[in-house]
Amino acid sequence: MDTIHIPVKTQYLILFDFDETYFPHECLPEQLERVYELERYMNKLTFSHQVKTAWITGSSMKQIQLKMKMAGMTQLPHYIASNLGTDLWELCSDGTWTAIPSWQKKIQRSGFSRGDVEDLIAELKHTYNIVLHEQTQFGQSGYKMNYYYYEASSVKTQYDLSVIKHLASCAGIGININQCNPKAGDPEDAYDVDFIPLGTGKKLRFSF
Known part of the structure; x- marks a missing residue:
């Protein structure tokens, strides 16, 4: 290299x-x-x-x-x-x-908690019957937790994704949702659901 x-x-x-x-x-x-x-x-x-x-x-x-x-x-x-x-x-x-130290400090001050994400996952399952599947093939990073959401009907999928976004917002957790790309090794008919600290993500990193 x-x-x-x-x-x-x-x-x-x-x-x-x-x-x-x-x-x-x-x-x-x-x-x-x-x-x-x-x-x-x-x-x-x-x-x-x-x-x-x-x-x-x-x-x-x-x-x-x-x-x-x-x-x-x-x-x-x-x-x-x-x-x-x-x-x-x-x-x-x-x-x-x-x-970069200044970015590390920003992340550490975010209050991102693995436990809070796990509580949100449990609430989605038991209260809303929305199941997210952990992306175990990629592992989980310290400040990013990755899941798959498998598509249902068009109406249910849009409803489920809106619930996921709403609960994450209420919990003070950043979220990134994108349709999966099978070329990158993802499953078909699924969405990437990534929980991250507030104030991070691709767009906010660009601003920083």
Whole structure:
């Protein structure tokens, strides 16, 4: 893995969504050629225009490393906001990663509690008959808890998702809900339901 040039002074910061935007899960030859072309171009911009790059992704650092290896990618970004922006990393000149302290403090002050999420999951099941399935194949990060919601009828699905969002809001828990992408290893006819600290997530990480 190559360590990309780190400009002394940053003129521009370019942020990329990682999965299915920067990294194509199918890894077809024509897709990978475009990835390599993008890598070369971004590396050139770091020298000519003092550009830094960042990836914002729901993946963990370990998953990112595996995907880069699978695709034969060689250029690291300057920042990675992993686990839906609940973890924020900065690239060092020796190719290692360091957590950004100000973001870590923000996360720690959020009051995010695994127990609160588990209580919410139980309430959904016993009071509303809404069952969320833990994403055990990816594990759970310290500040992100991942579940699947399997689609029912269109009306029930929309009702269930609105209940999940409402209860999370009442509990002071951040939430991210997206339709699953089977190309990324997710099941079909399901939604990703991610519980995260308030004030995090891809959009708020971008603002930070």
